[in-house]
Amino acid sequence: MTGYRIIEGAKLDARNTFGVAARAPMLVEVADTGALGELFGYAMLRDGPLLVLGGGSNLLFAGDPEGAVLALGSQKIALHDDADGADDGVTLVRADAGVEWHALVLWTLGRGLAGLENLALIPGTVGAAPIQNIGAYGVEVRECVHAVEVFERATSRVRRLTAAECAFAYRDSRFKRDPDAFVVTAVEFALRRNATPRLDYAGLADELQAMGIDVRAPAGVRPSQVAEAVCRIRRRKLPDPALVGNAGSFFKNPIVPAAMADALKSDHPALPVFGSGDPASRKLSAAWLIDACGWKGFREGDAGVAASHALVLVNHGAATGAQLLALARRIASSVQERFGVALEPEPRIIGARW
Numbered sequence: 001m002t003g004y005r006i007i008e009g010a011k012l013d014a015r016n017t018f019g020v021a022a023r024a025p026m027l028v029e030v031a032d033t034g035a036l037g038e039l040f041g042y043a044m045l046r047d048g049p050l051l052v053l054g055g056g057s058n059l060l061f062a063g064d065p066e067g068a069v070l071a072l073g074s075q076k077i078a079l080h081d082d083a084d085g086a087d088d089g090v091t092l093v094r095a096d097a098g099v100e101w102h103a104l105v106l107w108t109l110g111r112g113l114a115g116l117e118n119l120a121l122i123p124g125t126v127g128a129a130p131i132q133n134i135g136a137y138g139v140e141v142r143e144c145v146h147a148v149e150v151f152e153r154a155t156s157r158v159r160r161l162t163a164a165e166c167a168f169a170y171r172d173s174r175f176k177r178d179p180d181a182f183v184v185t186a187v188e189f190a191l192r193r194n195a196t197p198r199l200d201y202a203g204l205a206d207e208l209q210a211m212g213i214d215v216r217a218p219a220g221v222r223p224s225q226v227a228e229a230v231c232r233i234r235r236r237k238l239p240d241p242a243l244v245g246n247a248g249s250f251f252k253n254p255i256v257p258a259a260m261a262d263a264l265k266s267d268h269p270a271l272p273v274f275g276s277g278d279p280a281s282r283k284l285s286a287a288w289l290i291d292a293c294g295w296k297g298f299r300e301g302d303a304g305v306a307a308s309h310a311l312v313l314v315n316h317g318a319a320t321g322a323q324l325l326a327l328a329r330r331i332a333s334s335v336q337e338r339f340g341v342a343l344e345p346e347p348r349i350i351g352a353r354w
Contacts, residue, residue, distance in 0.1 A: 003032030004039060012069065016056035017123060018313075019245035020321040022350070024051075024069040031073050033096075033185045036151045044068050046153070051350065052183055054125035055100065057247055058132055062321040063351020070183065072127055073098045077107050080188055090190045092146055097127025097185050101134075109224045113191040115144040118198055120227040121234045123241060123248065127184040131175040132346070133168045137230055138201035142168035146190040148175075150182035158185070170276075170283075171252050171346055179348075197226045202272075207233055237309050245315030246306065250328060251286040251343045258282050264339060268292070286335075286343055287311045293334045303327045325352055 010027035049067035074096035105116045118139035167174040199205045205215045207229040261282035272285040290310040297307035302319035306312035332343040
């Protein structure tokens with residue numbers, strides 16, 4: 001059957017944004033997801049460990065993957081006619097898993113659709129977005145996900161999971177907790193043509209004002225303007241993976257009991273503390289904690305921390321994934337020792353345990 005290509009002993013160096021060396025025993029490039037049924041007839045895909053690889057922007061190869069690697073390349077985006085379960089005034093957009101995320105954001109903005117603008121310029125693919133429940137500038141993708149189309153490995157059938165069935169949480173989902181159950185093949189997004197933009201995240205309104213946009217009446221701010229402000233901020237703060245290997249923010253913002261957050265805030269008044277959606281807990285700034293421990297701009301060999309953002313681990317050239325992981329562990333240990341706060345990585349770690 002056509003629709004896929006198998007490469008044995010495939011190098012993955014160019015398929016991860018850290019740019020670290022890794023090799024897969026078998027790489028399967030899938031252009032047509034209709035071929036998945038046949039492909040999972042192979043024992044190596046059906047029974048062995050499998051890594052589904054998108055843009056490689058949210059993982060760290062601390063070692064080689066043990067089994068096959070699957071890369072979906074389908075690139076279709078379309079308005080979706082089936083409004084099953086959608087509210088009035090909502091436009092459904094269906095995007096294949098292989099679509100580059102920022103390309104989807106631009107596609108929706110070009111059609112006057114709001115909802116994804118705060119998530120502009122996040123690296124990676126559409127298929128990875130619900131797995132990680134990507135978020136930025138006060139918005140998480142789960143707020144716009146209507147349904148996720150998946151290939152269920154146990155049954156070899158295609159299913160359509162509602163947003164509720166995806167069990168989304170902060171930088172988490174059903175797919176992330178059980179990575180061997182499904183292959184995400186497409187995502188449906190519920191977007192609106194008339195929506196008040198979300199401008200409450202620190203710095204976003206200021207950036208819009210610097211662009212000469214009046215934010216006193218948020219309803220008058222266009223989604224495309226919000227996306228441009230987000231892109232300007234991200235380009236200033238985060239290194240370009242094409243120039244310096246990185247996977248964006250390496251650590252999640254830790255969520256701690258409210259009493260603990262209050263005590264830390266009392267001892268460290270400059271510590272940013274945010275709501276977590278639960279009155280019993282608070283979200284802390286991992287970047288502030290790491291910076292306070294002196295890690296911003298640190299470099300040891302080619303493994304380091306970005307000088308512009310303490311959350312970003314960088315590969316200056318020839319760092320291995322194991323070296324980057326060792327640095328991440330040292331950073332987390334120092335934060336735990338000084339503040340009593342445990343940090344968790346955002347990227348999926350391949351070839352080692354956290």
